[in-house]
Amino acid sequence: MDMHVPLKFVEAVPVQDRLQRPLRELRMSVIDRCNFRCTYCMPADSLNGRGVFLPLERLLTDHEIETLVRAFVRLGVKKLRITGGEPLLRPGLPALVDQLSGIRGLEDIALTTNGVMLTRLADDLAAAGLDRITVSLDTLDEDVLAYMSGGQAKLEEVLAGIAAAESAGFRRLKINTVVQRGVNDHTIIDLLEHFRGTPHRVRLIEYMDVGNSNHWSPDDVVPNAEWVEKIGRRWPVRTVASDNPAETARRYEYLDGQGEIGFISSITKPFCGGCTRARVTADGVFYTCLFSDRGTNLMPLIRHGEDPQALADRISGVWAERGDRYSELRGAQGRKRPKIEMYRLGG
Ligand code: SAM
Ligand code: SF4
Ligand code: SF4
Numbered sequence: 001m002d003m004h005v006p007l008k009f010v011e012a013v014p015v016q017d018r019l020q021r022p023l024r025e026l027r028m029s030v031i032d033r034c035n036f037r038c039t040y041c042m043p044a045d046s047l048n049g050r051g052v053f054l055p056l057e058r059l060l061t062d063h064e065i066e067t068l069v070r071a072f073v074r075l076g077v078k079k080l081r082i083t084g085g086e087p088l089l090r091p092g093l094p095a096l097v098d099q100l101s102g103i104r105g106l107e108d109i110a111l112t113t114n115g116v117m118l119t120r121l122a123d124d125l126a127a128a129g130l131d132r133i134t135v136s137l138d139t140l141d142e143d144v145l146a147y148m149s150g151g152q153a154k155l156e157e158v159l160a161g162i163a164a165a166e167s168a169g170f171r172r173l174k175i176n177t178v179v180q181r182g183v184n185d186h187t188i189i190d191l192l193e194h195f196r197g198t199p200h201r202v203r204l205i206e207y208m209d210v211g212n213s214n215h216w217s218p219d220d221v222v223p224n225a226e227w228v229e230k231i232g233r234r235w236p237v238r239t240v241a242s243d244n245p246a247e248t249a250r251r252y253e254y255l256d257g258q259g260e261i262g263f264i265s266s267i268t269k270p271f272c273g274g275c276t277r278a279r280v281t282a283d284g285v286f287y288t289c290l291f292s293d294r295g296t297n298l299m300p301l302i303r304h305g306e307d308p309q310a311l312a313d314r315i316s317g318v319w320a321e322r323g324d325r326y327s328e329l330r331g332a333q334g335r336k337r338p339k340i341e342m343y344r345l346g347g
Helices: 061-073 093-100 118-128 144-149 155-167 184-194 223-234 299-304 310-322
Strands: 025-029 079-084 108-113 134-138 172-181 199-207 237-240 252-254 260-265 277-279 285-287
Touching: 025 061, 061 093, 061 299, 061 310, 079 093, 093 108, 093 118, 108 285, 118 134, 118 155, 134 155, 144 155, 172 184, 184 199, 199 223, 223 237, 223 252, 223 260, 299 310
Parallel strands: 025 079, 025 277, 079 108, 108 134, 134 172, 172 199, 199 260
Antiparallel strands: 237 252, 252 260, 277 285
16 A cells, blocks of 8 residues: 555644654664674674674665655654664665655755765765765774774775765765774874864764663763863864754864864763654664663554554654653663663664
8 A cells, every 4th residue: 555645634743742842853773784893882792692683674664764754754854864773784775865855844864874885875875865974983093993993994995985975965074973081082183183174074972871782981981071172272163153952063163264063962961952853763663862761663553554644643642752851861860771772773
């Protein structure tokens, strides 16, 4: 049966959660597998045993993802971020993007990737209608990069991916950099220098306690306030005002006009108050927070359901009950159940 019931038959009702936060952004994981083993996300030693990753037949099909995204768009979602795992490992990703870019009301489709497969895919993704790309790159130091990626990342390959994205027309990339004290913090200024004078914006991300396997400790976090001071001593910066309360990064610009930096400070300056993001795993489980320990399985309503309104109603019912503010409460709350791993949930 065709799930694409014309819009006029489906009620479009923007929803709000218990803290009056609307639903605006969907982070859709399209695969949980990855070609890296980043120590802060998917450390290799946590993956022992079979069955860690979803069997491929459990992944939502392209058509099912489209059905799901349409339901979210009806409830107010304007922005979609495609993530994973490593989303470029999903076979036929450009075709999926092409399908999604036709959804009326969806204003922006972005992708977060570790970059290495962009050399093969950037042109096709641009042609398919992808709007923006974020590339994760933690350091320019080859040894540190090798360590942080579990021995998988090669700097020249990530830089080649960035170059491929540029030549495919993605002029302004975001570069996501997770900072870990004692691991890559001594290489951050070099990384910033590399991207100064380009249109790309490095975003320094405070190392987060996502998942259960990265052995996170507060001592590993470099508060972003330290960076603002340190960077300012080298290159004076000033804040850039944002009119978007849902923006995760605080933006600064170099006074000499050489570009911008973003700071994502979910440990020291949580931003739950403006959090309008939903997350869905590659097998169709819906989570209302990056730190959730329980989700809602939408798969039955997507794969076997025949009623797009029932799917939208389920999502909206879950969102209406949402009261998540994990980062604001961090430490003050006891936790009994394990969290979902970030490579399943999507960053
Ligand atoms: N594989 C893709 C990539 O690395 O860009 C997309 C998925 S990854 C889970 C999404 C983002 O989450 C990446 O930018 C990654 O650096 C970030 N991330 C993963 N683990 C993190 C952690 N413990 N703290 C902060 N950011 C993290
Ligand atoms: Fe893979 Fe991205 Fe996680 Fe690194 S951060 S292991 S690249 S999913
Ligand atoms: Fe949103 Fe949860 Fe992160 Fe807070 S902790 S910003 S509610 S995802």
